[in-house]
Amino acid sequence: MSKLVVFLFLALIPLLPLLCNSFSPEKPSDRRVLVLLDDFAIKSSHSSFFKPLQSRGFDLDFKLADDPKISLQRYGQYLYDALILFCPTIERFGGSIDAAAILDFVDSGHDLIVAADSNASDLIREIATECGVDFDEDPAAMVVDHSGYAVSATEGDHTLIASDDFIKSDVILGSKKIEAPVLFQGIGHSLNPSNSLVLKVLSASPSAYSANPKSKLTSPPSLTGSSISLVSVVQARNDARILISGSLSMFSNRFFRSGVQKAGSPVKHEKSGNERFLTELSKWVFHERGHLKAVNVQHHKIGEADEPAIYRINDDLEYSVDVYEWSGTSWEPYVADDVQVQFYMMSPYVLKTLSTDGKGRFFTSFKVPDVYGVFQFKVEYQRLGYTSLSLSKQIPVRPFRHNEYERFIPAAYPYYGAAFSMVRISFSRIFAFVFLSLN
Structure with a gap:
C-alpha cells in the first residue's frame, strides 16, 4: 500500500505546477508568457520590448510558431497566462494551436498581444477579426501619411509615420504624458462598430490613408483619416485583455532607439516614444494596472x-x-x-x-x-x-407583522374623528329619545 502511495505522489509531481497555475496580479513572477515567432532573430531584434517584461518578473517562453510541439494546455490546464504573436506571416501554427484554440485561450480569461505587418497572413487577420478589428483587405496596403510622416534622411514613400494621437486614458497609458511621437510602419485597421469592447489606443492623423504605396490610386481608399487605428486594445467581458498592432516593427530595437521628428514640427526628439508607449501599454495588457x-x-x-x-x-x-x-x-x-x-x-x-x-x-x-x-x-x-x-x-x-403596525396612524385621523362624531351623535339621539319618553 505504501509503495502505491509513493508511486502516485511521484506521478503527480510534474502536474503540480499545472494544477496550481492561476492568475494573480500580486505574483507576476508566476506568470508564464508564450511568445510565438516567425524567426528566432526577432528575439534579439525586439529584445528592448522583451527585456522589460522579464525584468518585471514575467517568464517568457520563446517558440517558433510552426513548432510541432507547442501547446497551450495539457491535461485540461493552460500552461501559460498570456500569449504574444510576433509571427505575422504564419499560415498555420504548429502543434495543437489554431485560431479556435487561441480564441478559447482568450475566452478563458488570458491575455493576448498580436502584431501584424504588411505581410500579415489570413490566419492573423482572422484572429484580429474575431477580436473586433478588421485589417485592410488589400494585402499590399500600408498606412501612408503625406503630412504626418517621420522626417528621415531619405524622403521615402511616407509610410514611416510619426503618430501622437493617443487615447486619453491614464489607466491605459499611465499618468505621465508621452512627449515623443511613436514610429509606426505597417497596416491599418478599422474597429468593428458592433463591438463596443474594442478601443483605439493610437490613431492615424486626418491626412492618412491606407493604400499600396507602390501604385497610383485608381479609387478612393477604403480606410482614411482618423478612422484608421494603428494600435487597438480590447477588454473582454471576462476581463481578458488584447493588444492588436498593425506593425511588428514598432516593437523593434531600431524603432525604440531611433530619433523622431514629425513633418511640420520644428522639434526633433532624440528618442521615439515607442518604448514608453509600449511599456505602459504592456503593463495594462498584463493587468499590472487597472x-x-x-x-x-x-x-x-x-x-x-x-x-x-x-x-x-x-x-x-x-x-x-x-x-x-x-x-x-x-x-x-x-x-x-x-x-x-x-x-x-x-x-x-x-x-x-x-x-x-x-x-x-x-x-x-x-x-x-x-x-x-x-x-x-x-x-x-x-x-x-x-x-x-x-x-x-x-x-x-x-412585511410588518400584525403586532408591528402603529396603533394610531396619522393619515387615518380624519376617519378616527368621523367615528367619534358618529358615536357622539348616537349618544345624543339616545339621550333625546329617553328625555322625550320620560316627559
Whole structure:
C-alpha cells in the first residue's frame, strides 16, 4: 500500500505546477508568457520590448510558431497566462494551436498581444477579426501619411509615420504624458462598430490613408483619416485583455532607439516614444494596472453591526464595500465618485451612488422600499480601462407583522374623528329619545 502511495505522489509531481497555475496580479513572477515567432532573430531584434517584461518578473517562453510541439494546455490546464504573436506571416501554427484554440485561450480569461505587418497572413487577420478589428483587405496596403510622416534622411514613400494621437486614458497609458511621437510602419485597421469592447489606443492623423504605396490610386481608399487605428486594445467581458498592432516593427530595437521628428514640427526628439508607449501599454495588457478587486461587502441596519438574515420594509440600512486597485507592486485604495449600488428585485427599487472615505471604503445608507420579496444588493461597475466589478448579495424583505403596525396612524385621523362624531351623535339621539319618553 505504501509503495502505491509513493508511486502516485511521484506521478503527480510534474502536474503540480499545472494544477496550481492561476492568475494573480500580486505574483507576476508566476506568470508564464508564450511568445510565438516567425524567426528566432526577432528575439534579439525586439529584445528592448522583451527585456522589460522579464525584468518585471514575467517568464517568457520563446517558440517558433510552426513548432510541432507547442501547446497551450495539457491535461485540461493552460500552461501559460498570456500569449504574444510576433509571427505575422504564419499560415498555420504548429502543434495543437489554431485560431479556435487561441480564441478559447482568450475566452478563458488570458491575455493576448498580436502584431501584424504588411505581410500579415489570413490566419492573423482572422484572429484580429474575431477580436473586433478588421485589417485592410488589400494585402499590399500600408498606412501612408503625406503630412504626418517621420522626417528621415531619405524622403521615402511616407509610410514611416510619426503618430501622437493617443487615447486619453491614464489607466491605459499611465499618468505621465508621452512627449515623443511613436514610429509606426505597417497596416491599418478599422474597429468593428458592433463591438463596443474594442478601443483605439493610437490613431492615424486626418491626412492618412491606407493604400499600396507602390501604385497610383485608381479609387478612393477604403480606410482614411482618423478612422484608421494603428494600435487597438480590447477588454473582454471576462476581463481578458488584447493588444492588436498593425506593425511588428514598432516593437523593434531600431524603432525604440531611433530619433523622431514629425513633418511640420520644428522639434526633433532624440528618442521615439515607442518604448514608453509600449511599456505602459504592456503593463495594462498584463493587468499590472487597472485591475480592481472588491472585498469586505457589508450591510446592516443603522445602529447595528451584525448583518441580519432578513430586513423589514421601511428599515434604515447601511451598505459598504472596500475596493482596491493593483498598482503593480501592491493593492492601493481605489478612489472614484461613480460607484453605485442597486437594491434590486426584477428592477432596481433603489439606486444610490456610494460615498468614499478616500481609503478604499465605499458606503451609503437608504430606506428599504415598502415592497416585500427577495432583493439583491448589486454593484455592476464598468469604467474605461479598469476590470469590471460584479457583486451581488441576496436578502429577503418581509412585511410588518400584525403586532408591528402603529396603533394610531396619522393619515387615518380624519376617519378616527368621523367615528367619534358618529358615536357622539348616537349618544345624543339616545339621550333625546329617553328625555322625550320620560316627559
